[in-house]
Amino acid sequence: MNAPQPLAPPPGTDAAPETVLGAERLSFAYARSGPVFADVSLGIRRREIVCLLGGSGCGKSTLLRVLAGLETAAAGTVRFLGQPLTRPHPRSALVFQQASLLPWLNVFDNAGFGLGFKHQPAIDAAARKARVREALAAVGLAGREHAWPAELSGGQAQRVALARALAREPELLFADEPFSALDAITRAEMQALLVDVVHRWQAAVLLVTHDIDEAILVADRILLMAGKPGHIHRAWTLSIPHPREDHPEAVTALRLQILSALRAGNAATAPHAIPS
Ligand SMILES: Nc1ncnc2c1ncn2[C@@H]1O[C@H](COP(=O)(O)OP(=O)(O)OP(=O)(O)O)[C@@H](O)[C@H]1O
Numbered sequence: 596m597n598a599p600q601p602l603a604p605p606p607g608t609d610a611a612p613e614t615v616l617g618a619e620r621l622s623f624a625y626a627r628s629g630p631v632f633a634d635v636s637l638g639i640r641r642r643e644i645v646c647l648l649g650g651s652g653c654g655k656s657t658l659l660r661v662l663a664g665l666e667t668a669a670a671g672t673v674r675f676l677g678q679p680l681t682r683p684h685p686r687s688a689l690v691f692q693q694a695s696l697l698p699w700l701n702v703f704d705n706a707g708f709g710l711g712f713k714h715q716p717a718i719d720a721a722a723r724k725a726r727v728r729e730a731l732a733a734v735g736l737a738g739r740e741h742a743w744p745a746e747l748s749g750g751q752a753q754r755v756a757l758a759r760a761l762a763r764e765p766e767l768l769f770a771d772e773p774f775s776a777l778d779a780i781t782r783a784e785m786q787a788l789l790v791d792v793v794h795r796w797q798a799a800v801l802l803v804t805h806d807i808d809e810a811i812l813v814a815d816r817i818l819l820m821a822g823k824p825g826h827i828h829r830a831w832t833l834s835i836p837h838p839r840e841d842h843p844e845a846v847t848a849l850r851l852q853i854l855s856a857l858r859a860g861n862a863a864t865a866p867h868a869i870p871s
Pocket residue numbers: 625626627628631649650651652653654655656657658805
């Protein structure tokens with residue numbers, strides 16, 4: 596098999612060639628609530644899986660939406676391939692907890708749906724079909740192109756959502772709790788599939804999760820978000836080989852470190868923190 600070739604950055608970008616997304620000193624507040632997060636800086640490199648981990652309500656989804664160009668930060672900058680981000684970038688794609696398939700389109704047309712928008716670089720019909728077919732094969736749905744969303748299990752529907760994202764050939768895939776509505780066995784299958792498929796697709800991923808084990812099983816790097824306003828409390832770079840289930844001692848040691856950091860991060864900023 597040929598070694599993966601890094602994709603060339605588009606002309607005119609001054610980004611470090613390895614950086615897909617860079618965020619500096621981001622803050623955000625909703626109109627009728629206090630600051631959600633403050634002073635968040637992070638970078639995502641090509642083909643890197645970064646997990647943004649934190650407790651419920653700490654601002655993970657909001658941060659993902661800002662990084663994806665769906666919301667505008669109150670302060671700070673987001674750069675995608677070196678260019679300031681003002682709207683979702685055509686070389687990015689999103690997957691959410693719900694697959695959100697259109698019930699009147701079959702699997703093939705749902706998977707191709709993300710290729711029709713005006714900011715997507717134009718591709719002809721034959722190339723588009725080939726891409727969709729390849730994406731569906733990558734998620735294990737070859738042969739199910741003509742099925743309807745109502746005929747799919749939750750796991751299969753999420754595979755179509757992943758194929759829809761991959762068909763855009765994203766540099767960066769944003770995924771917000773994509774497997775949290777699935778049963779434990781399907782979730783484990785999907786976690787393994789995600790790692791395999793994004794490595795083959797040479798895409799970077801920002802995966803939001805509140806599941807410590809999910810983060811440990813898939814991430815190259817874990818960013819722990821905590822506090823009010825939310826901030827990146829700690830980060831870990833993981834070198835445990837895949838599949839990580841085969842390295843239970845390393846996984847357990849990291850889980851304990853993360854749990855303790857999570858407690859410390861929340862306690863440090865809790866309004867009624869009890870000194871221990
Ligand atoms: N549209 C909105 N308007 C006002 N406040 C909001 C809005 N969306 C979220 N919030 C608030 O912002 C904070 C962060 O919410 P966010 O959804 O980003 O957290 P989260 O870490 O993704 O939580 P979860 O793990 O439960 O998904 C919460 O206090 C939430 O109530």
